[in-house]
Amino acid sequence: MTAPEPAPGSDPIELEIPARAEFVALARLVVSSLASARREIADDRIDDLKLAVSEACTNAIEAHGAGEVDERVLLRWWEGDDRLRVSVEDQGSGFDPQRLRDHPPVTDPERLNFERGLGIPLIRTLVDEVDFTPSQRGTRVSLVMYCGPAEPDLEP
């Protein structure tokens, strides 16, 4: 799955947060506010996007580990004609989503030994496109959600 580049000339909105757990709620708030204010998009899709962004931010913060206090997570928001694109970029050492262990089936008693690793499957289900790429800083997760057009009255 490859997320296409945003339309030329569309400048992203950026939000940079400290790579600490208490700031994930702020990222959720900003993303859901942007989506609901600027797009024709159903509430349950906003919830999906909010959860996907939250999972991506959580992974980004965990990539930093206990981390340096000055490490940051960068969110970028683009609006296309028929889609929203949000990227979440960390400065951690990165991870390879292809190398995640497969979980046993949920009916398997062994399944209870997996308290983590649910975030990436969630992201893959919640948004229409997802792309993990190494960046200069760390890892960049790009999320794309198809949605209705931007509200004309709100265009800059």
Place this chain on the structure above:
Amino acid sequence: MDLSLDVTERNGYTVLAVHGEVDVYTAPRLRERLVELVSQGKHQIVVDLEGVDFLDSTGLGVLVGGLKRLRSHDGDLTLVCTQQRILKVFEITGLTKVFAIHDSVEAATAG
């Protein structure tokens, strides 16, 4: 954003009502509370999610961990949830097959 955790006893069950957002920041408090309850000998726990505004994979992980801990004591952890947006997270991850999910605290504590 805040998370509040209220414990009540009902019909031999311990009901842990969760209000607020459960994410990477607040989930450790939920985990600590569950561990504390189990160590107090509370082995039939109902987690009431009706007041939860947001729940992500970190919260799911804590609930799975709680269930695992309780089963090792021959206990159980069941859920109360009717909110579609929260149920959806359990459905996507297949955890509706792992947890008993009830419509109300009354139903969860009836047995």
